[in-house]
Amino acid sequence: MGSFFAVNGKKLQRQYKDYLSDFKEWKEKKHAKRYLIFPENLGPYLSLDETALSQGELYTIITNKKAKGKKGALVAIIAGTKAEPIVKQLLKIPSSLRNRVKEITLDMAFSMKHIASKCFPKAIQVTDRFHVQKLAIEALQDLRIKHRWDAIDKENEQLQETRQKGRPYLPELLSNGDSHKQLLARSRYLLYKAASKWTKKQSKRAEILFKDYPDIHQAYSLVNNLRNIFNKTKDKGVALTKLAHWYKEVEETGFKAFNTVVNSIKQNYSTILKYFHNRSTNASAESFNAKIKAFRSQFRGVKNIEFFLFRLTTIFA
Template structure:
């Protein structure tokens, strides 16, 4: 419209209009950027991929609710020593004011939080715990699906040898065994109350023919229900103890692993029931970064990308 080429405008924006040239953190931006003034009493710690699978540790403030002022720090890598070294640049007085920090179950994140924010209560995000249970159910479904594929292939092969039409079992909802297990993926992620009529019918058939999947689904759903209830920490401890007993009786190796994982992070997981805090703010912020990266069709200049992120969220 004004006779300015797009490439020229982008170049002028980067070099002159944006203020990137005079950015105080430009020299070390590719390794770390920190905004201590955004540090609040409640923080979220997580990791995000910026480009080519390279991980960055992101510290955000929950007070800003994903808007301007939410970005506290972005640091290259996830090694606890390197990340902590950069976060310790924030004054001790500011760091001691942090009362709560939500994070996942990674050991490095726990060490970072402990070293940099000693007064903060660590809260393991509920969705990371629930995700483990959901994946255990899916693992069982996939195992049975491979068996169903092998069975169908064998039936087809024998039918070809005998030169007859293959007799493949079709259930009352129109699914074959292979299709039943493939199409049950999404309903196993959801609670019964959110199933559609078709999903209810499919689940009934699935659970009738695969009682192990039903048992695993009920265990995962039981863990979800514990989290969904507004209960104090003491009651949550009791309910988790009952859930552990159900896991032992079920005899699934994957759920026993989940139980042991919960035991290893027991106190931090139970801290969720103090104020029902989650890492949703950090996950939402990470989604915004990914969306921003997608709009730009990748990250060519990391320093300039982080500068633009800082302009929007710091």
């Protein structure tokens, strides 16, 4: 905009901040870094999540699903993820408003559940299915990474051996032109997706990967089976039975990371199964976080947190 009007961009930004906007008169400016609450934006269906604004500093954000990421979406943004300070601020909202909340989606963190229980006691808590699936995907990626480190070690040993013999090193290439190290590195993104969404090159790479590393294929099947429970099951009781079968599959594989996933699901199964009532997810919160990141990158980072929050609340609160 500065170049369009032939004005220095930084000067224009300063002019907007100090004179054109209402930032200097903003009532919430004194406590903006610690908390911002908008009780008028409360709705019956909320999302609770966390995001980083600047240099990894986390903020807890509550959004109203009905607003669909537009004006009125932001209910609260509070510094940190520690439960008690957040509860203290949210309890300032009249209980008559907080008791109207029927459902709140959140991740598996105990602090988030504590916040929801204390501040929205009449709301049903639903653990976001995508956080559950993310745990399983991380277990799969953990297996891939272990194999990749082994491949790197093997390649380094072969390289050293050929050098000692005075010969040039020629890595073993697979049918698609990848070395084992490259195959494992380049398979990262295809393992996030269902096989139906692979490109031709990804399908070829997956075929080679699963042939050479059958345990990765087995782990990928576990991830897909868990995904299908959420995608294809509508009844809570059926879902519980399918999860029990999935636990057995995991137990038979002996994958330690997946056993950790099973234990996490068991600890949160009551709130995970509530997904099947309304199929509610934290997608709105993730979408809102993406908007914050886009807003942050548009302005090349956050130099002034108060001013960033001022612009954020002007648009979304």
